[in-house]
Amino acid sequence: MKDSAQAVVIGGGVVGASVLYHLAKSGWSDVLLLEKSELTSGSTWHAAGGMHTFNGEANISRLQKYTIDLYREIEARSGQSCGLHPNGGLMLAATPGELDSLKLICSRARYLGMETEMISLKEALEFNPLIDPQYFIGALWRADGGHCDPSGTTQAYAKAARTLGATLERFTRVTALNARRDGSWDVITDKGTVHAEHVVNCAGLWAREVGHLVGIELPVLAMEHHYLITEDLPEIAGRAKEIVNTTDYLGEIYMRQERRGCLIGTYEPHGIVWSPVKTPDDFAMQLLPEDFERLAPYFEVGFKHFPALGRVGIRKAVNGPFTFAPDGNPLVGPVRGLRNYWVACAVMAGFSQGGGIGLVLSRWMTEGDPGQDILSMDVARYGAFATPKYTSIKVPENYARRFRLAYPNEELPAARPLRRSPIYQRLKDAGAVMGANFGLENALWFAPPGVTPSETPTYRRSEAFAHVKAECQAVRRAVGIYETTNYGKYEVSGRGARAWLDRVFASRIPKPGRLALAPMLNPGGRIVGDLSIACLGEERFLIVGSGFAEEFHLRWFSSSDPPADVQVRSVASSLCGFSIAGPRARELLQPLVRLDLSATAFKLFGVRETAVGLAPVILTRAGFTGELGYELWSTPDYFETLYDELLSAGEPFGLAHFGGRALSSLRLEKGYGSFNKDFRPDYTPAETGLERFIDFTKPAFTGREAALSERTSGPRRRFVVMEIADADTEVIGYESIMKDGAAVGYVTSGAFGHCIGKSLAAGYVPAAMARDGARFEIDIFGEMRTAAVHLQARYDPQGARLRS
Numbered sequence: 001m002k003d004s005a006q007a008v009v010i011g012g013g014v015v016g017a018s019v020l021y022h023l024a025k026s027g028w029s030d031v032l033l034l035e036k037s038e039l040t041s042g043s044t045w046h047a048a049g050g051m052h053t054f055n056g057e058a059n060i061s062r063l064q065k066y067t068i069d070l071y072r073e074i075e076a077r078s079g080q081s082c083g084l085h086p087n088g089g090l091m092l093a094a095t096p097g098e099l100d101s102l103k104l105i106c107s108r109a110r111y112l113g114m115e116t117e118m119i120s121l122k123e124a125l126e127f128n129p130l131i132d133p134q135y136f137i138g139a140l141w142r143a144d145g146g147h148c149d150p151s152g153t154t155q156a157y158a159k160a161a162r163t164l165g166a167t168l169e170r171f172t173r174v175t176a177l178n179a180r181r182d183g184s185w186d187v188i189t190d191k192g193t194v195h196a197e198h199v200v201n202c203a204g205l206w207a208r209e210v211g212h213l214v215g216i217e218l219p220v221l222a223m224e225h226h227y228l229i230t231e232d233l234p235e236i237a238g239r240a241k242e243i244v245n246t247t248d249y250l251g252e253i254y255m256r257q258e259r260r261g262c263l264i265g266t267y268e269p270h271g272i273v274w275s276p277v278k279t280p281d282d283f284a285m286q287l288l289p290e291d292f293e294r295l296a297p298y299f300e301v302g303f304k305h306f307p308a309l310g311r312v313g314i315r316k317a318v319n320g321p322f323t324f325a326p327d328g329n330p331l332v333g334p335v336r337g338l339r340n341y342w343v344a345c346a347v348m349a350g351f352s353q354g355g356g357i358g359l360v361l362s363r364w365m366t367e368g369d370p371g372q373d374i375l376s377m378d379v380a381r382y383g384a385f386a387t388p389k390y391t392s393i394k395v396p397e398n399y400a401r402r403f404r405l406a407y408p409n410e411e412l413p414a415a416r417p418l419r420r421s422p423i424y425q426r427l428k429d430a431g432a433v434m435g436a437n438f439g440l441e442n443a444l445w446f447a448p449p450g451v452t453p454s455e456t457p458t459y460r461r462s463e464a465f466a467h468v469k470a471e472c473q474a475v476r477r478a479v480g481i482y483e484t485t486n487y488g489k490y491e492v493s494g495r496g497a498r499a500w501l502d503r504v505f506a507s508r509i510p511k512p513g514r515l516a517l518a519p520m521l522n523p524g525g526r527i528v529g530d531l532s533i534a535c536l537g538e539e540r541f542l543i544v545g546s547g548f549a550e551e552f553h554l555r556w557f558s559s560s561d562p563p564a565d566v567q568v569r570s571v572a573s574s575l576c577g578f579s580i581a582g583p584r585a586r587e588l589l590q591p592l593v594r595l596d597l598s599a600t601a602f603k604l605f606g607v608r609e610t611a612v613g614l615a616p617v618i619l620t621r622a623g624f625t626g627e628l629g630y631e632l633w634s635t636p637d638y639f640e641t642l643y644d645e646l647l648s649a650g651e652p653f654g655l656a657h658f659g660g661r662a663l664s665s666l667r668l669e670k671g672y673g674s675f676n677k678d679f680r681p682d683y684t685p686a687e688t689g690l691e692r693f694i695d696f697t698k699p700a701f702t703g704r705e706a707a708l709s710e711r712t713s714g715p716r717r718r719f720v721v722m723e724i725a726d727a728d729t730e731v732i733g734y735e736s737i738m739k740d741g742a743a744v745g746y747v748t749s750g751a752f753g754h755c756i757g758k759s760l761a762a763g764y765v766p767a768a769m770a771r772d773g774a775r776f777e778i779d780i781f782g783e784m785r786t787a788a789v790h791l792q793a794r795y796d797p798q799g800a801r802l803r804s
């Protein structure tokens with residue numbers, strides 16, 4: 001075995017093999033894969049090999065398409081067959097909600113360039129005559145996908161990697177990882193030590209244990225999973241075409257032809273965690289005991305929906321373990337605090353996702369950037385809240401829901417409440433319906449007295465609609481209170497703080513007593529953050545951004561090398577916040593502070609440390625509603641007292657609680673985009689409109705050259721807010737925006753603008769088409785609706801209320 005390599009990939013399942021191939025293809029030929037047993041001996045060898053492009057996140061869908069298309073390339077390069085059956089797939093709907101979800105997939109697929117269409121059940125029977133149509137009301141056909149041979153595919157990656165100079169060592173177990181001072185690693189194995197610049201944890205079923213080698217606890221856990229292969233079916237005899245992969249949401253079943261019989265698998269509601277504490281070292285090429293008794297009721301449903309399967313015997317049963325993260329998406333990327341340590345694990349759909357993961361991870365390692373937005377599979381979407389117990393509760397929840405619809409207004413209940421602000425129970429008592437963001441409970445909307453604080457999961461308008469409207473109107477007409485504790489908060493301090501911030505952020509860094517809106521770019525000039533910086537003193541700054549991105553931003557800050565005289569720390573749990581917004585906000589607040597809050601004395605983006613009633617507070621004049629507004633930050637010990645004082649001061653003005661739903665409506669009426677939804681690392685300052693907050697007079701900041709060059713060339717596309725005609729429901733996200741029958745862009749977020757009485761959709765369209773009044777069409781659940789661009793905010797376009 002060689003004793004050094006540029007990168008060591010730990011694990012020879014389909015994911016490790018793909019990472020190895022992509023690293024070698026990127027030009028890193030000195031790469032070595034270490035596998036403790038045979039290739040594929042973890043969860044890969046017994047997979048059903050199904051592959052498809054379906055994912056709720058457009059970027060992951062795109063990577064899944066890349067994965068499937070890649071198989072021809074690795075076959076050609078390696079001479080090894082992947083055993084492809086690229087015959088597409090069917091998805092069956094049994095309820096109106098499921099039908100909506102299929103229509104949404106169709107609308108999204110156009111821009112993604114995927115061949116997908118709604119078909120009748122009669123047409124579905126041509127692809128799969130075994131369906132009993134009485135249980136279903138609609139079907140979707142996708143040309144992409146099919147199935148492959150798991151071992152052949154992994155071997156094809158491995159052989160293709162070898163042709164590019166990569167090496168693989170089987171029967172070589174990594175037993176320890178020792179970091180050197182220069183950031184490189186000594187990889188200790190049972191066959192000797194390899195010195196590597198980078199290591200990648202692709203250890204699948206053992207990813208948790210390989211994480212332990214460097215002291216981290218990855219939120220990953222294995223579940224048992226069963227599928228059956230039937231005896232030959234007479235219905236298949238003589239058929240020219242194979243029966244395609246069919247997903248039955250109602251039955252939580254997938255099935256397809258396997259030789260002259262069928263393969264049928266189920267994601268049962270009470271799944272079994274496999275090896276909850278430690279994965280056995282000696283588990284290799286093994287299956288688990290079958291548990292027919294437990295699974296019989298679920299397979300029975302399959303035999304009812306596909307009756308021919310129940311009429312023949314079972315040739316083979318497979319029960320194998322594979323891993324999941326709490327939300328079912330993979331964990332990919334570098335881990336904060338560890339140099340040159342990467343993960344690509346918790347990959348639930350290795351044959352749909354393995355290629356795409358290899359692609360983005362290899363770019364990240366070799367070029368310093370994944371090359372596209374992958375927030376939804378970034379390991380940094382989890383923070384300290386994702387403890388082993390959290391993972392052990394959330395993973396089974398996700399498994400049980402694998403084939404259930406994820407409604408956009410649905411909040412999953414497991415492991416909640418986890419993080420609670422000091423006023424959690426008070427908000428609940430006020431009728432709050434809660435969501436969870438980065439483990440922290442936050443109010444989505446408030447049920448008035450007499451209304452049950454719960455919501456039916458739906459793609460359409462829910463019973464919350466009228467109550468969110470009342471919240472929006474209260475903010476626009478009088479004043480509202482919104483808890484902002486769930487924002488990401490960081491303190492940056494020290495002698496070198498201003499100079500470091502100047503380098504990391506593209507914006508001007510404000511003077512003491514002022515706040516600035518502050519985009520943060522990567523070297524390629526793409527948006528990695530849309531934050532605000534409040535200067536509390538020459539050497540002390542409070543930075544506020546998206547709560548879900550806390551770990552992502554902390555990793556970004558630490559990779560931006562703060563010098564010794566700069567301290568950066570999260571204050572997520574040590575500062576709680578409120579937003580007070582509305583025309584009467586000043587009247588409410590003034591009696592509680594000694595500070596003169598008049599428009600000339602405390603202007604928009606002013607910052608003060610002051611007392612608000614009994615509580616010491618950081619007070620800023622800022623907000624996200626477009627109204628006169630203030631944000632107040634206090635430590636948790638004062639927070640409830642502050643809340644009490646605000647409530648009683650607000651009573652004469654009709655102070656109303658408002659939640660995240662109302663905020664989404666209010667911000668879209670103002671044309672404000674939001675990080676994660678509208679602004680992500682795919683977009684540039686000129687595309688998003690954040691260019692106006694960039695200080696190009698600064699001689700240097702990350703992303704400056706790229707942003708400058710885009711300034712000269714102009715953006716390719718633009719973020720716009722559109723008004724939807726005759727809408728009876730709102731867009732969800734990623735629907736295609738159509739012009740003359742062609743998909744020219746896609747939606748990033750939507751909401752009903754309750755104070756303008758219009759349904760709004762935000763998204764990106766080609767720059768040349770982004771004209772005021774330009775008309776597009778959006779397929780909203782199968783209905784083509786006209787969408788008209790409004791370049792100016794639909795509400796208070798001059799910002800008079802904001803500055804009042």
Ligand SMILES: Cc1cc2nc3c(=O)[nH]c(=O)nc-3n(C[C@H](O)[C@H](O)[C@H](O)COP(=O)(O)OP(=O)(O)OC[C@H]3O[C@@H](n4cnc5c(N)ncnc54)[C@H](O)[C@@H]3O)c2cc1C
Nearest residue numbers: 011013015036042043044048049050174204205349350351
């Ligand atoms: C019954 C079943 C059906 C499935 N069906 C499908 C399907 O239809 N489609 C689909 O896409 N996916 C399917 N999957 C999931 C699929 O199997 C996984 O997504 C995939 O195998 C994950 O691959 P991996 O490389 O991440 O992990 P693994 O295959 O577990 O590979 C990890 C490798 O790392 C090695 N390793 C671990 N620790 C060390 C160490 N210390 N030193 C050296 N080597 C080490 C292990 O030996 C192992 O070979 C199915 C899974 C099961 C169980």
